[in-house]
Amino acid sequence: MKFKTLQFLTVVTTVLVALLVNAAVGAAIAAIFGFSAWKGAVVANLVAIFLLPHLPKNVARAGVLTEVWTGEMIKAFRTPPTAVGWYDRVRSYDQYVNQDVIHFTELGGDPNVLVNNKTYPLNITKLEDADKAVTLDYFDTEATPVTDDELHAVSYPKMESVLERHREALKEKTWAKAIHAYAPDGNKADKTPVLTTTGEAVDGRNRMVVDDLVALKAQFDKMGVPQDGRILVLCPDHSNDLLLTSKNYAEHYNINDTEGKITRLYGFDIYEYGKTPYFNATTLNKIQFDKAPAATDMQASVAFHAGSMMKANGSVQFYHQDAVNDPLHHRSLVNFRKWNLALPLKSNCTRAAIVSAKAS
Template sequence: MRKILLALLGLFAAVGINSAVGATLACAVGFAPLAGVAAVNGAALVSGLCGGFTPSGALGAGIYTEVWTGELIKAFRSAAESIGWYQAIRSYDAYVKHDVIHFVDVGADPEILVNNTTYPLTVQDLPDGDKAVELDKFQSRPTPVTDDELHAISYDKMALVIEKHKDQFFEKKYSRAIHSLAPAENAAKTPVLVTTGEATADGRKKLTRADIVALKNKFDKLKIPKEGRILVLCADHVADLLETDQRFEKQVYDYTTGKIAKMYGFDVYEYDECPYYDTTTLKKKAYGAVVGENDRQSSVAFTTKRAMRADGSTKSYLREASSDPENQRNLFSMRTYTICLPLRNEGFGAIVSAKVEAAKAPEEEESV
């Protein structure tokens, strides 16, 4: 009887600990606490059936990482809803195999003959080819959490670590995506325009509605499909329009997704991490490059008909303190695969803040 009572007490303790872990993790990744409680206790039940609960009454390292990985995958899938312009891009997740997507390249477009009188027609081959695109690999550096910390503050520290890793992955994922969608330079099929408004105190020209109309005109002449046109405004350009255009201020209606009402055929969004361009050459700066004196931030335009995004595998890693007797610390890190790219090198554009040259002081008159 005593053994049964002790077993029951141990079971209740394990369920209580697992419930606390599950609820904390679920809150950390943006899900209902009950979902985390059910997930962790479910994993604990499987662990118990396969070999009993762990000595401490909590989950083992393998189960922890499985639970965290599952919750983080759900968070990655749902987080796109908070970035409206990213969500609008077609997802190619279903085509990812081993973190690679295989596209079929059909080669050149078929030639169309008008009022032809010469027969037989010349045969034009359109050979297919395989184009493999590897997803970018994102890894976080391991974060240590000592047993002393966990002993003093329970599992809050670990939940905070997971939350930080998740947030950094999201930030990197979306900033890389908008950078990839921006044209490399001003070209015939990928226009990069400069702003034409009044000069600002920080040495650039403001964005005007006329600049957006000019970009629309470029897209129209390139016969870019009108359906699915997206314009992502950087923070400077949003501020420019808010300061100079009362109509624009009334168009901002969803601060959660950053979406702004349609303007000249574009679905307009706001995003702070848009790429920078060299205002002299109108070439895009490399991702993560140091911003120079001639560099200004841009707003990016694209069509969803020519863009793709895909998420591959996600995995979390945990080394428990029990495997590190010298330091007695846990190590947590993550790895995921994702990509966002143009499908064709057309239907993409940008508007860059023009640099205003500082006024030169008048030269002193030469003394006679």
């Protein structure tokens, strides 16, 4: 009799703990999106209850709310990333993504234009357009363990905290991949110029000065880049250089906190980002993404036209191994896969970079 009573109390306690954990998680999510906390608590428990048939029988525990977490992750990626304003300026192609693949129409060229032509019949030029399917990149987070002890004992919504950290890590990686893709692969005159800084020598490199921005403007003018939509993303070194050498730049730094834009200077909307790509300071070729820079490499600032770039978010997959299937550790494992793509709309798109010159 005592054993059965103990079993009953254990089940009741487990159920109560599960309800409380789900209620806390649901209330926290509701509060984030401006809904009533009690409604969030009720919805979370209803979701958990409907998921119970998929769990082993006679097990009452706080489940991992897969649909809830996946939905929150998708909403987070659809929200404009105001902290990275240059990325927000690029057109989104989300609506064209199908099964994490996006289809582009590659234009075959333009017709010849004749002036004062007197020769007939006219030549026929066929413009061959083609479908170009591009698969989105996928980004995986490493799995995070969440034990039953943590879910039952911690005083904060553990799963929400894990979700937030995975989400922010994925955002940072996709932004870094995007700015790397928007940068030119190397120095090609009149198409993808890679300029070098010309200021005073400091710490083994030459500072960026206003003259370097003027030289960049001259290159964009020469290449015929539209004046509206010119973006310049400064690396921290170059931003700090301009704070010391440009009064105009320093006066506008951090005035605009909503769009992330620092100022508009010499025809460029200027932003700052700490994970711009590295270039070989001698060859002026871009270093591979996620490769550790060598002593010969320098971080670059990246310039492009917003209308010439694209971005697209695909699906989000939430993976988890439930603690009920781990008799040794009693822990759940959770991680995410996020599909995303950021590229120039054309492979030969005009763009530029400024690399710190190695001080001699």
